Amino acid sequence: MNSPQAPLGRIVIENCAVATVDARGTEYARGHVVVAGNRVEAVGDGPAPRDLPGVTRRIDAEGHLLTPGLVNTHHHFYQWITRGLAQNSNLFDWLVALYPTWARIDAELTHAAARGSLAALALSGCTTASDHHYVFPRDGGDCLGAEIEAAAELGVRFTACRGSMDLGRSRGGLPPDFAVESTEDALLATEEAIDRWHDASPDSMLRVAVAPCSPFSVTTDLLKEAAVLARRKGVRLHTHGSETVEEERFCIERFGLGPTDYLESTGWLGEDVWMAHCVHMSDSDIAAFARTGTGVAHCPSSNARLAAGTARVPAMLAAGVPVGLGVDGAASNESGELGTELRNAVLVARLGAGPEALTVRQALRLGTMGGARVLGRDRELGSIEPGKLADLVLWKVDGLLHASIADPVAALVLGAAAPITLSLVNGRPVVEDGHLVTADESAIAAHTRSAARRLAERG
Numbered sequence: 001m002n003s004p005q006a007p008l009g010r011i012v013i014e015n016c017a018v019a020t021v022d023a024r025g026t027e028y029a030r031g032h033v034v035v036a037g038n039r040v041e042a043v044g045d046g047p048a049p050r051d052l053p054g055v056t057r058r059i060d061a062e063g064h065l066l067t068p069g070l071v072n073t074h075h076h077f078y079q080w081i082t083r084g085l086a087q088n089s090n091l092f093d094w095l096v097a098l099y100p101t102w103a104r105i106d107a108e109l110t111h112a113a114a115r116g117s118l119a120a121l122a123l124s125g126c127t128t129a130s131d132h133h134y135v136f137p138r139d140g141g142d143c144l145g146a147e148i149e150a151a152a153e154l155g156v157r158f159t160a161c162r163g164s165m166d167l168g169r170s171r172g173g174l175p176p177d178f179a180v181e182s183t184e185d186a187l188l189a190t191e192e193a194i195d196r197w198h199d200a201s202p203d204s205m206l207r208v209a210v211a212p213c214s215p216f217s218v219t220t221d222l223l224k225e226a227a228v229l230a231r232r233k234g235v236r237l238h239t240h241g242s243e244t245v246e247e248e249r250f251c252i253e254r255f256g257l258g259p260t261d262y263l264e265s266t267g268w269l270g271e272d273v274w275m276a277h278c279v280h281m282s283d284s285d286i287a288a289f290a291r292t293g294t295g296v297a298h299c300p301s302s303n304a305r306l307a308a309g310t311a312r313v314p315a316m317l318a319a320g321v322p323v324g325l326g327v328d329g330a331a332s333n334e335s336g337e338l339g340t341e342l343r344n345a346v347l348v349a350r351l352g353a354g355p356e357a358l359t360v361r362q363a364l365r366l367g368t369m370g371g372a373r374v375l376g377r378d379r380e381l382g383s384i385e386p387g388k389l390a391d392l393v394l395w396k397v398d399g400l401l402h403a404s405i406a407d408p409v410a411a412l413v414l415g416a417a418a419p420i421t422l423s424l425v426n427g428r429p430v431v432e433d434g435h436l437v438t439a440d441e442s443a444i445a446a447h448t449r450s451a452a453r454r455l456a457e458r459g
């Protein structure tokens with residue numbers, strides 16, 4: 001079934017290396033892919049058949065690597081306009097420094113920031129993004145709608161996580177009271193967002209998830225009620241978990257439990273749940289994630305920027321935990337690029353667990369199928385297989401920085417950020433020859449610069 005906005009006809013990409021990231025890790029040194037409408041029709045060795053009808057575009061992709069589009073599993077788009085601040089802080093100090101600025105955002109600024117974040121993602125190979133938005137100032141307008149609009153404009157497939165905070169400082173939480181909502185308001189607005197926007201269809205360009213922010217910024221009631229709401233509506237659950245030693249200490253002092261045990265006690269382990277970070281995980285925490293199918297959004301750059309620690313990704317993968325990659329918010333990862341997280345995931349894993357901790361192909365799998373599974377979309381995304389949605393990235397690996405690297409997957413993962421010749425989302429071009437085709441990059445840059453200035457002036 002073709003979606004209405006997909007182009008008619010076929011796109012053929014051939015004469016390139018193809019890493020399908022299917023269950024067997026099938027690769028072709030010189031293969032082809034045929035896209036029909038918004039889906040992959042065929043993938044295989046050698047050139048595509050010459051007599052295919054309805055071919056609107058045939059790309060000789062000599063010197064390229066074709067992979068599934070990258071899937072980003074954790075972000076905070078609004079932070080694009082609060083980058084470069086609190087440069088030498090750990091998570092709690094960084095949050096306390098930034099909450100007052102964040103509490104002054106509105107829908108217009110969020111829209112500008114989301115366009116910046118989405119542009120950085122798309123230009124680094126991301127075809128499916130998710131965003132965790134949890135700051136909703138009372139008179140700030142429709143911030144979630146603003147980022148949904150931005151994703152539609154740029155043509156990136158999107159999961160909008162309606163976040164929330166209801167535990168202000170006066171009740172023992174970390175955020176200031178003026179930055180939080182009431183429990184009831186948060187739940188009502190989350191349900192409204194699901195009813196208004198969530199599209200459960202397999203071709204969906206927009207899903208909504210339920211996403212209270214973290215154990216130290218939401219009440220136990222909100223966690224429990226959010227889990228009930230998500231399961232009543234059939235949508236996924238997302239939050240932060242086990243990010244830092246300070247969070248672990250907070251949970252033990254307040255609840256008498258570590259973060260994983262606490263979240264489990266509120267109904268927050270399950271195959272419909274994914275959590276960001278999961279850095280401080282014991283063997284039994286990892287076993288609980290594996291047993292319940294709870295997913296992890298691994299954010300290596302952000303964890304390093306905030307000195308949070310090294311997530312035990314090799315142990316999680318060995319136990320069968322679903323793991324995807326995330327850039328995290330741009331205030332703790334100013335780069336905002338997903339492609340480079342492949343490399344950072346390998347480097348961080350090896351610092352923690354040795355040279356065989358994570359291979360380049362495992363890193364590519366984390367960034368594609370792993371992310372698709374974490375977002376509950378592994379049946380339609382994450383690999384290049386007939387019938388899957390046509391979210392593909394064609395990386396140029398024969399230029400100055402990559403031409404002498406023997407293995408194209410190593411060139412992509414370990415080499416410099418590879419230029420993108422073409423990225424397709426739902427069969428439609430989003431990036432061509434290294435530039436967005438759906439938006440004006442210099443206009444986004446100017447818009448985000450002025451938005452950052454306006455937000456700073458509100459301080």
Ligand SMILES: [Zn+2]
Nearest residue numbers: 240276328329
């Ligand atoms: Zn985060």
